[in-house]
Amino acid sequence: MNNNAIGVFDSGVGGLTCVSELQKILPNEDIIYLGDTARIPYGTRSRETVFEYARQDVAFFREHNVKMIIVACGTVSAVMMTYPIFDDDELASGVLYPAVWAACNATKNKRIGVIATSASIKSGGYGKAIHEIIPDAKLVGKACPMFVPLVENGYTDRNNEVAQIIARDYLQVMIDEDVDTLIMGCTHYPLLKDIIGDILGDKVTLISPGAEAAKYALRTLSERNMLSNSEKNGRLELYCTDSVELFTENVKAFLGSDINGTIYRTVLK
Amino acid sequence: MNNNAIGVFDSGVGGLTCVSELQKILPNEDIIYLGDTARIPYGTRSRETVFEYARQDVAFFREHNVKMIIVACGTVSAVMMTYPIFDDDELASGVLYPAVWAACNATKNKRIGVIATSASIKSGGYGKAIHEIIPDAKLVGKACPMFVPLVENGYTDRNNEVAQIIARDYLQVMIDEDVDTLIMGCTHYPLLKDIIGDILGDKVTLISPGAEAAKYALRTLSERNMLSNSEKNGRLELYCTDSVELFTENVKAFLGSDINGTIYRTVLK
Numbered sequence: 001m002n003n004n005a006i007g008v009f010d011s012g013v014g015g016l017t018c019v020s021e022l023q024k025i026l027p028n029e030d031i032i033y034l035g036d037t038a039r040i041p042y043g044t045r046s047r048e049t050v051f052e053y054a055r056q057d058v059a060f061f062r063e064h065n066v067k068m069i070i071v072a073c074g075t076v077s078a079v080m081m082t083y084p085i086f087d088d089d090e091l092a093s094g095v096l097y098p099a100v101w102a103a104c105n106a107t108k109n110k111r112i113g114v115i116a117t118s119a120s121i122k123s124g125g126y127g128k129a130i131h132e133i134i135p136d137a138k139l140v141g142k143a144c145p146m147f148v149p150l151v152e153n154g155y156t157d158r159n160n161e162v163a164q165i166i167a168r169d170y171l172q173v174m175i176d177e178d179v180d181t182l183i184m185g186c187t188h189y190p191l192l193k194d195i196i197g198d199i200l201g202d203k204v205t206l207i208s209p210g211a212e213a214a215k216y217a218l219r220t221l222s223e224r225n226m227l228s229n230s231e232k233n234g235r236l237e238l239y240c241t242d243s244v245e246l247f248t249e250n251v252k253a254f255l256g257s258d259i260n261g262t263i264y265r266t267v268l269k
Numbered sequence: 270m271n272n273n274a275i276g277v278f279d280s281g282v283g284g285l286t287c288v289s290e291l292q293k294i295l296p297n298e299d300i301i302y303l304g305d306t307a308r309i310p311y312g313t314r315s316r317e318t319v320f321e322y323a324r325q326d327v328a329f330f331r332e333h334n335v336k337m338i339i340v341a342c343g344t345v346s347a348v349m350m351t352y353p354i355f356d357d358d359e360l361a362s363g364v365l366y367p368a369v370w371a372a373c374n375a376t377k378n379k380r381i382g383v384i385a386t387s388a389s390i391k392s393g394g395y396g397k398a399i400h401e402i403i404p405d406a407k408l409v410g411k412a413c414p415m416f417v418p419l420v421e422n423g424y425t426d427r428n429n430e431v432a433q434i435i436a437r438d439y440l441q442v443m444i445d446e447d448v449d450t451l452i453m454g455c456t457h458y459p460l461l462k463d464i465i466g467d468i469l470g471d472k473v474t475l476i477s478p479g480a481e482a483a484k485y486a487l488r489t490l491s492e493r494n495m496l497s498n499s500e501k502n503g504r505l506e507l508y509c510t511d512s513v514e515l516f517t518e519n520v521k522a523f524l525g526s527d528i529n530g531t532i533y534r535t536v537l538k
Contacts, residue, residue, distance in 0.1 A: 165431050
């Protein structure tokens with residue numbers, strides 16, 4: 001039993017999709033969330049810069065003494081496969097491996113698609129992880145740099161013409177390559193799930209990394225007997241690096257509602 | 270006569286449109302360009318954070334002993350009206366005032382539109398500057414947050430359907446409000462000039478802040494007898510805060526060509 005909080009971080013508010021999943025399956029756990037809003041986005045930056053920012057994000061959680069760190073940022077999850085950011089004795093997970101395990105479980109024809117940021121796709125991390133599990137799997141990766149601005153500016157409705165045109169353009173390769181499973185490798189992308197599903201059809205299984213990472217946290221903490229024994233609902237503390245006002249606005253735009261937690265501003269170093 | 274370089278900065282590569290204009294009208298001047306690519310974009314951040322980043326950008330140029338600093342970033346230009354970043358004896362210009370002067374000269378019906386980032390529009394800087402010159406001018410401001418990702422991802426062709434739909438949506442208010450002059454208040458926007466022009470028609474004068482800031486630099490340096498007396502073409506040094514490789518890629522995507530200058534990486538503080 002361990003009543004310390006679970007730490008979750010992302011470059012912005014996107015990782016809150018993972019927090020929502022955690023709250024569903026682990027309602028008694030305290031959660032500390034960090035969104036590096038003064039430097040978002042990570043996905044268009046070089047791997048060296050992503051690594052440096054991630055190192056600072058992890059240092060923040062070490063100060064807060066969390067029992068597990070979830071990297072809800074798809075870009076950091078991919079980059080940290082070649083630039084390790086955790087010590088061996090730290091309990092941590094990215095979103096990449098949980099998503100890859102789910103995808104490898106789901107695929108029947110061994111043809112798996114990944115849509116993600118440019119930095120994630122360039123990292124080669126998805127291919128490496130998938131081939132560890134299914135050596136002869138075919139991976140089809142596609143960077144979708146317009147998806148984050150689409151989500152952040154509210155172009156998410158199933159009937160939105162702009163989002164449909166852009167998504168069809170990005171996803172055509174998945175149809176051409178006959179993938180039966182698609183990893184939505186960036187926390188923002190599940191908000192476009194309806195549009196993506198309409199284009200790819202029912203036969204393609206869509207994997208949400210945030211949800212998979214939450215399930216992985218439950219399994220890991222449970223196995224190690226590190227779940228909280230509190231019977232109250234867990235507390236949510238949120239930290240951002242730009243203003244609290246801006247964070248609150250972004251949360252509302254992203255989730256469509258306010259969030260039930262206390263928001264603080266912090267400086268990373 | 271002063272042969273020190275002119276400093277130009279922006280959050281990324283967008284300010285290179287201003288550099289191109291400077292090179293056209295002041296071919297013998299050395300130019301030092303800084304793009305804060307590790308923290309781009311500025312336009313979606315709070316004013317306090319924009320101010321802090323801008324303060325570091327200016328400190329960089331103080332170390333490089335430039336004779337004039339041009340803030341090619343529309344967001345910083347707007348924010349610095351309420352958060353000053355220059356000392357009184359420093360020769361400097363944003364893109365806001367030169368653009369506003371040009372717009373106030375061009376308008377006949379005193380109805381001026383401004384399209385810019387959310388931070389620029391929120392700052393109220395354009396209204397303040399316009400009303401100093403034409404107290405009864407009508408200002409129509411519109412944040413266009415999708416324009417930067419459109420440009421950065423190559424959706425700039427006159428016939429691009431996605432860019433047309435988004436631009437029509439943003440610009441409808443300019444038609445409804447009968448503006449006759451439009452300031453494209455972000456360095457990226459002139460790359461959408463064809464699409465914007467097609468929507469607004471010939472009767473609306475489009476103002477490019479980068480070009481206006483370059484003209485202002487020529488006038489200011491000339492008046493103070495601070496132009497270079499070199500007869501050679503000026504040198505261009507470029508500094509970025511993320512990797513040189515990424516900067517080079519971004520320049521190519523933005524300008525459609527390589528740039529003739531030496532690129533270095535720097536750390537701001």
